[in-house]
Every structure is written in C-alpha cells, then in structure tokens.
Amino acid sequence: MPSTKATDKNIDLDDSQYYFNRELSWLEFNRRVLHEALDERTPLLERLKFMAIFSSNLDEFFMVRVAGLMQQVKAGVTKLSIDGQTPSEQLAAIGDRLRPMIQEQHQHCEQVLRKKLIDQGIHILDYVDLNQEQRTYLNQFFEEHIFPVLTPLAVDPSHPFPYISNLSLNLAVVVKDPDLDEELFARVKIPRALSRFIPLPKELRQRHKGKVGIWTGIPIEQLITHNLEYLFPGMNIQECYVFRVTRNASLSVEEDEADDLLLAIEQELQKRRMGGSAVRLEIQSSVPEPIRSTIIRELALEDNDVYDIDGLLGLGNLMSFLALPLPELKDRSWSPIVPPKLHRLQDLQEGEDGDDFFRIIRNGDLLLHHPYYSFSASVQRLITEAANDPDVLAIKMTLYRTSGDSPIIKALIAAAQNHKQVAVLVELKARFDEENNINWARKLENAGVHVVYGLVGLKTHTKITLIVRQEENKIRRYVHIGTGNYNPKTAKLYTDLGLISCQEDLGADLTDLFNFLTGYSRQKSYRKLLxxxxxxxxxxxxxxxxxxxxxxxxxxxxxxxxxxxxxxxxxxxxxxxxxxxxxxxxxxxxxxxxxxxxxxxxxxxxxxxxxxxxxxxxxxxxxxxxxxxxxxxxxxxxxxxxxxxxxxxxxxxxxxxxxxxxxxxxxxxxxxxxxxxxxxxxxxxxxxxxxxxxxxxxxxxxxxxxxxxxx
Incomplete structure (x- = not known):
C-alpha cells in the first residue's frame, strides 16, 4: 500500500500506485455479490439468486473485458492500465484473483446451500441418489422429451471438432466400438430450450419432515449422461464429462464505413451468434488429461484460460428456483408505491382527462425514486397519457434498453397513429440488447415514428423524454430526465431517479439536445443541463x-x-x-x-x-x-x-x-x-x-x- 507524507508537496498524481486496476476492482464488486450468497442473513432462495448473478456477471466479464484483453495480447498491445499493468499481466492477475472466488462459490453451493435447501424440502439430487421408481420415471421422461432433441456429434478424421457455441453446456463423451476395439470421442450439446433442472412429480418427491417435499429433481446433464446408450447404441460408454465455453461477444462496427447502421449491427450480431474466439473453458475437475488437452487444443486456448469446477457448471440457472412458491425463503415482497402527488390519478382510466397529469407537473416538479415509487404509475403513465392527449403535438425520447413487451413502445406507436410528431433515438449499440433494439426500431419505423440511431463515434446513453403540448395560446414543454432505462421490468429491480418537470429552461435544453442527436446541430452551451x-x-x-x-x-x-x-x-x-x-x-x-x-x-x-x-x-x-x-x-x-x-x-x-x-x-x-x-x-x-x-x-x-x- 502506498504511503505518502502529508507534507510532501511534489506528489506525482500520475503515479500508477495511486490507482486501482479496473478489472480487479470489478472482480471485487462481484466478490461482494458472492458474499450475499454466502451471508446467512440473506434469505435462502435469495442466496441462490446471488449465486446466479455472480455467475452471470462473470459470463459477461469474460465475453467483454477478458476478451478485450486477450485481443490486445494477440495484437501485441503493450499500453499500460491506469495502475501500470500490461494486458498480459492483467490477465494473469484476473486468474489469480478469480480462481479462489470460484472455488469458494462452488464449494459453498455444494456443501452448504444444497444441504440447506434439503432442510426446506428442496432436493437438487444427483442421479446416483435416486431410487428405482424415480429413475424409471426420469428415464422415460428422457426418452419422450429430451432424447428427440439431442444431436450427438462424432469427432474423428471425417468429422472435425464441432463448433461449441457461446455459454452452452456440453458433454464430452468417450465411447468404445466393441467391433474395432477403439475409443472414440463425441460431443453432445445440451439444448438451452430444455429446462436445466428436471423436476419429479409430486408423488415421487423426497419426503421432508414427514411431508412431501416442495421440489425434487436433478440437473438435466446427469439425466442425459445416464441415458447415453440411446444416443450411441451398440457402443460401450466409457466416460462422460461436462464442460462449458465462453466466447468473445463484443461487436465491431466501423460506423464511418456503414451506410446503414441497422444493417451493419445485424451483420455483427450474426457474427456474434456464430461466435467469436473462445476465451474461457469451464470443465469438471475430474476430467482426464487426454480429454482436457483435446478440448483446450481444439478451442485454441491455453491452460490459464481453463477453470476446473467441482460441482455443477453454469450456476446462472439457479435463478429458476426463485419461482418456487416459498415467500418465507425470499426477501419480503415489495410493490412500488404510487407517488403521493399522483394519487388522485388512480381513479382515472389511462387516457381519461390527460390534462390532470400535466396540471400536476405545472404545479411543481416531481422527483421519482424507483423501485420505491412506481414506474408504471409515473413515467409510463406520462408517456401513455401524452400519446392519447389531443393537445400533445410531439414526443421525443431516447431508448437505450427496454423490455421485449414494452408498454412505452406501444404508447409511442399509438402516438404516431394519433398523428403526433414522434421521434425516437434507439441506441443500437446497447450491449447485449442490440437485437431487441433492432426489432423495436423496425416496428417503430413501420408505425410512422421517426427513428434515428445516434451519432457516429458516440453511444447515446442519456435517458430523456420531451413532450411538446399546446396549451391555450402557448406551447409548453414537459421533460423527463432520468438515471435509468425506460424499462418497466428493470425498474422493479434497479434503483433509479427521475425528474418530471415543465421548467422552460429544461424544455429548451432538451429541444437543443434532441436537435443535436437527430440533426446537424453543434450545440456547445446549455442553460441548465450538463x-x-x-x-x-x-x-x-x-x-x-x-x-x-x-x-x-x-x-x-x-x-x-x-x-x-x-x-x-x-x-x-x-x-x-x-x-x-x-x-x-x-x-x-x-x-x-x-x-x-x-x-x-x-x-x-x-x-x-x-x-x-x-x-x-x-x-x-x-x-x-x-x-x-x-x-x-x-x-x-x-x-x-x-x-x-x-x-x-x-x-x-x-x-x-x-x-x-x-x-x-x-x-x-x-x-x-x-x-x-x-x-x-x-x-x-x-x-x-x-x-x-x-x-x-x-x-x-x-x-x-x-x-x-x-x-
């Protein structure tokens, strides 16, 4: 740890010792997420949630941040990070910091959480723990519902090593041909369309405290593993191991060369689906060296890119257990509250007396804090009212991320159909939401909404809405300026702030800002906005x-x-x-x-x-x-x-x-x-x-x- 005397007047603030590494700091953030899964004060099913979030966070970290560092190493980039490390040094430091965390996560999941779940009547069993009646049921389930979906892929001189898709769960299978007395290698992909955890019916569940348990089942990969003879008839199944691959998922779009940004992003998404280079291999720690070496070689990875796992791979799927009807094992329920200033709107139907919402805002600014205050009763309602209000002339807004069934998108389409001027900036480069945004952009365009895709070289991340309304003999502008996305689903999970106002200066500033976003404005000064x-x-x-x-x-x-x-x-x-x-x-x-x-x-x-x-x-x-x-x-x-x-x-x-x-x-x-x-x-x-x-x-x-x- 650096130590500097307070009397030293010649401190060099460019010195790397005064800064933490960005990637390692992020890993410390994810460690704090993991701690919520380890903390006994956290309700049990919420602990599974944090286990899942920790894993999902890591997936994105590898797809973007680690992938970027690996690209820098391959390109020979030697630029130092803020704390003075080269890309290769950062990759080594990431591995050193992360491996003990992953070991702690899986050890806790296997040795602590699975036992605590059993105490609550939730039995995530291994196949070997099933009784014969349970096995019979699951084997029949496999034959009817899983087997038809699976596709085994052989690996031999006439069958090259198959492409392993990003974040897919796979089985590496070794079989022996009894006629040739030869061992052969195959890969079986576990389709994402199938549930990760296969439940048993109520009558076959494990008993808990003298009663039938809440849930009993096994991971799908274990069910497939114990029924491989269906996939390889006539072969002797020798070995089977689970592995998972993470690939580079960043987009690379040369905007200056892209005449149609929408098409360029679509093409890049197709490349992402096809997959970038592999950046991480997660594999069962018990896998023999020959199989391990084969997979590493075929994926063009190094030993440092491999993470050996004791227990279940892909713990992000644990999130599904939050659907169990066990409120006592979850955080206390919370329904966002209607802001007090909007209480009198509650008895109105959407679209009825829309002037009432605007009158409230004319009487004073409204500060919103989600998810404590309801997004649907405030921001969403404002946009819906504006879409149907005959006095509203125009609606302009930015969309960075929104849900797949967004009521706000529907309101914007309704506004265009009501002959209002509607302009929406859809940020196509919102990471991992590009495809969703492309779909909504097309629907908006088809409805007559003016859609723009942002500025060359700049990602539009701001969260703003401008509503222009005719009132008596003047035009009044209403604004929403927020910290979060216009997404009613994440508004229930993320804490965000927003201001709804009709201050003239803010309205004028947003007008200038939208002109900057949609036209050729080079606005250099604003009245109030930063x-x-x-x-x-x-x-x-x-x-x-x-x-x-x-x-x-x-x-x-x-x-x-x-x-x-x-x-x-x-x-x-x-x-x-x-x-x-x-x-x-x-x-x-x-x-x-x-x-x-x-x-x-x-x-x-x-x-x-x-x-x-x-x-x-x-x-x-x-x-x-x-x-x-x-x-x-x-x-x-x-x-x-x-x-x-x-x-x-x-x-x-x-x-x-x-x-x-x-x-x-x-x-x-x-x-x-x-x-x-x-x-x-x-x-x-x-x-x-x-x-x-x-x-x-x-x-x-x-x-x-x-x-x-x-x-």
Whole structure:
C-alpha cells in the first residue's frame, strides 16, 4: 500500500500506485455479490439468486473485458492500465484473483446451500441418489422429451471438432466400438430450450419432515449422461464429462464505413451468434488429461484460460428456483408505491382527462425514486397519457434498453397513429440488447415514428423524454430526465431517479439536445443541463475546484457523489487535489472504483462505500456544498472516460428545496448504512460494515421501503 507524507508537496498524481486496476476492482464488486450468497442473513432462495448473478456477471466479464484483453495480447498491445499493468499481466492477475472466488462459490453451493435447501424440502439430487421408481420415471421422461432433441456429434478424421457455441453446456463423451476395439470421442450439446433442472412429480418427491417435499429433481446433464446408450447404441460408454465455453461477444462496427447502421449491427450480431474466439473453458475437475488437452487444443486456448469446477457448471440457472412458491425463503415482497402527488390519478382510466397529469407537473416538479415509487404509475403513465392527449403535438425520447413487451413502445406507436410528431433515438449499440433494439426500431419505423440511431463515434446513453403540448395560446414543454432505462421490468429491480418537470429552461435544453442527436446541430452551451461530451467534464471539474477554493479560503468544502463506477483518471486526480485542499468527500460507488482512498497526503479526506443488496444501485447523484448554496444533480453518467468523452449523457440540476431535501435524505441513509455497505480500504479490499452490538441494522433498501410505505 502506498504511503505518502502529508507534507510532501511534489506528489506525482500520475503515479500508477495511486490507482486501482479496473478489472480487479470489478472482480471485487462481484466478490461482494458472492458474499450475499454466502451471508446467512440473506434469505435462502435469495442466496441462490446471488449465486446466479455472480455467475452471470462473470459470463459477461469474460465475453467483454477478458476478451478485450486477450485481443490486445494477440495484437501485441503493450499500453499500460491506469495502475501500470500490461494486458498480459492483467490477465494473469484476473486468474489469480478469480480462481479462489470460484472455488469458494462452488464449494459453498455444494456443501452448504444444497444441504440447506434439503432442510426446506428442496432436493437438487444427483442421479446416483435416486431410487428405482424415480429413475424409471426420469428415464422415460428422457426418452419422450429430451432424447428427440439431442444431436450427438462424432469427432474423428471425417468429422472435425464441432463448433461449441457461446455459454452452452456440453458433454464430452468417450465411447468404445466393441467391433474395432477403439475409443472414440463425441460431443453432445445440451439444448438451452430444455429446462436445466428436471423436476419429479409430486408423488415421487423426497419426503421432508414427514411431508412431501416442495421440489425434487436433478440437473438435466446427469439425466442425459445416464441415458447415453440411446444416443450411441451398440457402443460401450466409457466416460462422460461436462464442460462449458465462453466466447468473445463484443461487436465491431466501423460506423464511418456503414451506410446503414441497422444493417451493419445485424451483420455483427450474426457474427456474434456464430461466435467469436473462445476465451474461457469451464470443465469438471475430474476430467482426464487426454480429454482436457483435446478440448483446450481444439478451442485454441491455453491452460490459464481453463477453470476446473467441482460441482455443477453454469450456476446462472439457479435463478429458476426463485419461482418456487416459498415467500418465507425470499426477501419480503415489495410493490412500488404510487407517488403521493399522483394519487388522485388512480381513479382515472389511462387516457381519461390527460390534462390532470400535466396540471400536476405545472404545479411543481416531481422527483421519482424507483423501485420505491412506481414506474408504471409515473413515467409510463406520462408517456401513455401524452400519446392519447389531443393537445400533445410531439414526443421525443431516447431508448437505450427496454423490455421485449414494452408498454412505452406501444404508447409511442399509438402516438404516431394519433398523428403526433414522434421521434425516437434507439441506441443500437446497447450491449447485449442490440437485437431487441433492432426489432423495436423496425416496428417503430413501420408505425410512422421517426427513428434515428445516434451519432457516429458516440453511444447515446442519456435517458430523456420531451413532450411538446399546446396549451391555450402557448406551447409548453414537459421533460423527463432520468438515471435509468425506460424499462418497466428493470425498474422493479434497479434503483433509479427521475425528474418530471415543465421548467422552460429544461424544455429548451432538451429541444437543443434532441436537435443535436437527430440533426446537424453543434450545440456547445446549455442553460441548465450538463451534457457529455459537450460540457459535462469541464463543469464537473470546475465544481470540484470550487469546493477546493472554499476549503483553501477557510470555508467548508464538501462533495458527496453516488455513481456506479469511478474510472476516469483526470476526475480521480482532481478529487485527490480536492482532498489535499481539505475537501471532505464521500463517494458511494456500487461497482468499479479505481480511486485509492485513505492515503496520507493524497486521499485521507476521501471515503468510499459500496452498497450491495436486493436492489441494484443504479442512480447517480452529485452533491456540491458550494459554501452553503448547495447544488445537487442527477443523471445518466458515471465518472468513467466513456461516459464523459464517448457517450451522449445528460445530468440535470435539482433546484426545488423539497426535492433536494429528499436527495439529502437518500444520500444520508446510504452513508449511514451498516448492513449493505462495504468500505473500500487503501489496499483495495472491502470491509463490510456491521451494526453496533445490540442495535438494529440500518439497511438502505429496507429503510427506503419503510419510508415510502409510510407515506
């Protein structure tokens, strides 16, 4: 850990020792996710959920981040990371950090969680544990429902090693031909269309405490393994092992060369489905060396790319057990509340007296905090009302991610059919949502909506809506500026903030911003919005410097920021300077944090916490004390180089005193959390806070649910 005397005036803030590695910091975030699965305070089925999230997170990490590093190594790139590591050094460090975590995950799942599930009447059995009656039923089920779907692929001189699709579960099978006395190799892919865990009927379930258990079944790969004779009749089954492959899933689109971005993205998606190069092999640790070597060689991998697993592979499928009707084994149920200002709309049917919603907004700004406040009763209803309101002339919005059956898409189509001017920017490069966005873009275009696909070289990440309405003898503009996607499904799981307003300056700013997104505008200044890549970085930096000046002049310097990730080196260096000037800084960073807090002479005035719990912290809040004239902002941008320099983002000030007080309360609750909060240490580790002895835990999510429900 670096140590610097506070009196040292010649500190080089470019020195790599003052920064954490981005990839290793992300792994520490995922470690905190895993801890929720290990924590006995977490309800049992929620522990399975966190096991699944940990695995799914790793899948994406390998498909994107590890794949990118491997490409850099192959291309001979030697550029150092923020902490001074080469791509190959980072890959080695990732493996060293990750292997013990994966071992801990699988060991806990096999030795702890499966036993605890049995205690609750949930039996995830191995095939060898089944009685004869259970085996008979499952073998018949295999013959009728699974066998017809399977396709064994031989591997020999006339059958090359088959393509192994991304994230697929596979069996490596060794059979012996009794006529030729020769061992042969084959691969069986387990189709994703089939359920991963095969349940037994109620009458064949294991008994629990004298009663029939809740669920009994086995993993599908074990059922297939014990019925391989159906796939290889006349052969002697010698060995069978499970393995799983992760491939590079990044898109590479040369936008300057793409006359039709929609077509270019579609072509790249086809390549992704065909699959990029393999980046990880997960395999049963008991697999013999000859089979292991064969698979590694055929996938063009190295030993360092292989992860040996004791237990079930692909634990992301554990998420399916959350569907079991066992509320006592889950988090307490939560239904988002209708914001108090909108209560009187409850008795109205959608589309009836749409003016009422707009009248409410004319009487004052509305701050929304999802999932505590209902997305469908607020943002979704606003857009639906606008689509059917005869006085609404135009609706403009950005769509980064949305659900497959989005009511908002339907509302936009209805608006176009109602002869309103509807313009939507659909970000085709939203990672892993590209195909969904292409489908909706086509439906919107077919309905007469003006669809644009963003700017060359910039990803449009901002979450904004502009509604233009004719009212008496004037045009009034209503806006929604948020931190999260227009997705009613994730709005129940992610914490996000949004502002609905009819402030003239915000309406004018969004008009300018949409002209920038859809036309040839080169707008360089905005009235109130902080817009990336135009003015956001400069304004953020200036506000940090302003706090420094206040502290240096004997006043109070105070910054509180809540974001998902902190990676941008210039911002971090500016925060270090602010700390050196005496500014007190609290950072609530859910995921990656490359800033090293608590270093003498550098960052002793900076504290960093991460809050991990039942909801995914996704909102961004920026607070600056400003010598008592406080400024508070919310918006879509993290403090990452991509957000500040390579994406279109928007952050809005919150100026209503009542709403700023609400944001103060939210930040205060999170800073006081001693149940879900983790404190980042100067060495890069995180320590989870614990409530004082004999006192009640202060859980951010529980407190906020209670506060909203009390309204």
């Amino acid at each position: 817009v990336a890549p135009v003015n956001m970085r400069d304004r953020m930096t200036a506000m940090i410097h302003r706090e420094m000046e206040h502290a240096q002049n004997g006043g109070k310097g105070r910054i509180v920021v809540k974001i998902n990730s902190l990676v941008d080196k210039p911002i971090i260096a500016t925060l270090y300077k602010a700390s050196q000037a005496g500014v007190e800084i609290d950072l609530i960073v859910r995921g990656i944090c490359c800033l090293r807090p608590g270093v003498a002479g550098i960052s002793e005035n900076i504290r960093v916490i991460s809050v991990i719990g039942r909801f995914l912290e996704h909102s961004r809040v920026f607070y600056f004390h400003n010598s008592g004239s406080e400024e508070v902002y919310i918006g879509s941008a993290d403090w990452m180089t991509r957000n500040l320099s390579r994406r279109v983002e928007a952050i809005t000030p919150i100026e209503d005193p009542g709403l700023t007080a609400d944001l103060h309360e939210i930040l205060g609750i999170m800073l006081a959390d001693n149940r879900q909060a983790w404190e980042l240490q100067p060495d890069g580790s995180y320590v989870q806070r614990k409530p004082p002895k004999d006192s009640q835990a202060q859980s951010t999510h529980n407190i906020l649910m209670d506060l909203v429900a009390g309204n």
